[in-house]
Amino acid sequence: MNNALEPYLPEQAFAPCLELIRKEAVHLKIVNSRQTRHGDYRKLPDGTHLITINAMGNKYRFLITLIHEIAHLVAFKHFGRNIKPHGKEWKYTFQQMMLPFLRPAIFPMELLPLLARHFKNPKASSSTDTPLALALKKYDAEELHGHFVFEIPEGSTFRLYNGKVFRKGPKKVKRYQCLELATGRMYLFQPHAEVELLNQFG
Incomplete structure (x- = not known):
């Protein structure tokens, strides 16, 4: 576990994360990247706790994802398994578990104010917090090609990783309304969703 986990975490976060994994008896699997999620937690039929996290070059996102998933385990243990997965009990647990990591020895200074704001009321995914998501992307190991x-003009068409093609529409509160061309259905997209531009309008 030591050798497998160490490359994915900020240096100063490695020891406390390893201690958490041992304390909570977590079976951690690092898997090839999945587009739909960064990680997940499951309690298996034999009672063991399995956390699966994408292999990613961004150590800060990996750390947040790891603590996010361990917080599910701890919240269920303390408050019972009938709580909402991302309800107030999980939010409180996630806040408390992240606090020791929110310091300059672990995170870059530019991320700390965004993280402090995010953890006042943590969301189900840091990807829905646009300022934080955009700041974290700067530390991705992979270069963004999309x-x-x-960024793209209204009326432009774009493609997702799964091959579906959309036309960008107007902004509705915080997200953009986009038309799926094959089905005529409308979907809402986060501003920082990564897409492949096909035809720029305007």
Whole structure:
């Protein structure tokens, strides 16, 4: 576990994370990247706790994801398994578990104010917090070859990783309303969703 986990975490976060994994008896699997999620937690039929996290080059996102998933385990243990997965009990647990990591020895200074704001009321995914998501992307090991939805003009067409093609529409509160061309259905996209631009309008 030591050798497998160490490359994915900030240096100063490695020892406390390893201690958490041992304390909570977590079976951690690092898997090939999945587009739909960064990680997940499951209690298996034999009672063991399995956490699966994408292999990623961004150590800060990996750390947040790891603590996010361990917080599910701890919240269920303390408050019972009938709580909402991302309800107030999980939010409180996640806040408390992240606090020791929110310091300059672990995170870059530019991320700390965004993280402090995020953890006042943590969301189910840091990807829905646009300022934090955009700041974290700067530390991705992979170079971005696509575009963010907010960057492309309204009326442009774009493709997702799964091959579906959309036309960008107007902004509705915080997200963009986009038309799936094959079905005529409307979907809402986060401003920082990464897409492949096909035809720029305007």
